[in-house]
Amino acid sequence: MASILLGASTSLFTSDDLSLVTSLIAHGQTHLFDGWSSSSLSENDSSSSSSSSNKLSLMAQLRVLDDAYPGGLVAYITNAQRLLSESRLGTNPLEGYTPSVPSGEALPWGSEKFEQFEERGFQHAASGKVAFVLVAGGLGERLGYSGIKVKLPYDTAREAAFLQLYCEHIAAYTSSYATTSTSASPKKTKHKTTSPFAIMTSDDTHAQTLNLLERNEYFGLGRDNITLVKQEKVACLADNDAKLALEDNNRWSVQTKPHGHGDVHMLMHSSGLLDEWERRGIEHVVFFQDTNALVFRAVPAAIGVSLANDFEVNSLAVPRRAKEAIGAITRLTPAQGSKNRAMTINVEYNQLDPLLRASGGAFKDGDMNDKNTGYSPFPGNINQLVFRLAEYRRTLQRTHGVIAEFINPKYTDGTKTAFKKPTRLECMMQDYPKSLGPEAKVGFTTITPNLAAYSPVKNSVAEAQAKFAKGDPTHSATSGELDVYASHCAALRLVGCSVGSPMSVTFLGMERLALPPRISFAPSFAPSLGHLRSKLPAPRQVAISARSSFVLEGHCENVILESLELDGALHISVHHPRCRLVIRCGLVQNAGWHWTPLEELEGAETSTSPVTEEEAMRGFRVHRTETARYEFFHGGRYVLE
């Protein structure tokens, strides 16, 4: 069939190419090869954008797309045709399911129960039984940052990138840390173990991620310990028949778009990483996303919950208000006699209300808050997941990591016959439980408040302002940074320190934002709440005023904060891993640092020092007027008095 259409071009291609062409023609893709019957590479076509764009380049791209998708392009097109038909007919994938609240733990941050789970989970990770996976292939279009998202500093006090923070957290498990939450001094394990870390990138983020790691010596985690796996994009579809869409300005190239973070499962399988991790004795895998600086506050407790409940899949969750635009972790039970399976899964917020109403019974009024708690009984999904490796690996061997896909075409009108622009299949990592049997133990861990787990940086200034006007969380660079400080302040208060109340500020026109004391500690100081307790033997002797800034960074494993009265800015850097430092300060007072709204900057200042992209995203500039600055370069015992 291929040779009839390709005519004299046939000789340009290998037999494998020709069999791919034959399959594509059989699946409605004849348009790709229109006008190919002559032997030349690109004749009769003036739209070619360069001499390297021609029949050969298109064929090479088709082969890449064919190789990257399980079952090849034919499987992709067949799946797309089925999903497009369901979309046109308005099929409801949740039809017939009865929703209920799944099993899980709700843990107030700092409660005894929280710290018990945290300690258990931390010890598990510290003994080398946990691997970490960051999905960082997203374009970040909503944020609109010119670099990759993980390169963005998560706060301005430390100015460390998100990726540095994640590596530091993983290194903290890796280091000789192991402590009981209430012991007065951290107890050390005898051996050092290294937690493996995989990062999923895409063509949009790969080179920059690698470059960031290389330039920073893998942030202390070691090159051998970090593996980058790259997801490929998938072909766009031009119409309801799933015809592959060619670029508008280049008929020798198929339009492609990201397939979604669900690709991570396929890559975990195909990369062989899971086999290697199992050989190394890894028992759990933690998945997290690119710009949530708070996630590791909750990770140890979530691992502890997984262990205690024997969860095969555990979704880290936050309390969810009824109708809030955040997915809900839901148990779905099919009607008796249905061929569908029961599962615990994320249900998108716009699907939850109709599903609950249709089910009648206790939820007949739809997505409502519980009268006692003031929250929806369904936990809010934040897409940070803990999987048990053994079952995960077995499932992927069966499914090859293929995740249930969906399609979201934007139609030109109600007839649903044409799209506004080409669409594509997508998949989400949280849909993995759809691959499991009804007996799989899938649960959740909700940590309250959000400050203990979740404050993503996703939205541009304009989107943040619009969300702010509606009273919704802004999930912006501004809120992400303020929440880092708020979370540190809350942790210090939980263990008994005195910390000043936030000041009320206006950034980017968003009024009455809470600017807490700017406290930012490297994870090596206290990677868990239990460690923070052990690092502050006399918390009542630590007082930090509202206008203060306090940064503690570097190798802080052996730093003890005994006493401090801070009213200004204190910045301590420990450069040597065997530096033992006791902070035993009286009053540290100076002019400190100021978070100045951009609107208040003088013209003279901005002409010599223009507003940076990062400042513009946050709405302020930090003026470091006066700082008590201490750096420790050598091993030994020191007391800062």
Ligand code: UTP
């Ligand atoms: P987001 O929902 O934030 O999407 O992804 P995004 O693509 O990064 O940003 P927008 O929508 O363009 O603004 C959640 C997580 O999933 C990763 C992101 O990097 C982020 O950590 N992701 C997303 C991938 O790894 N691959 C994808 O194809 C999409």
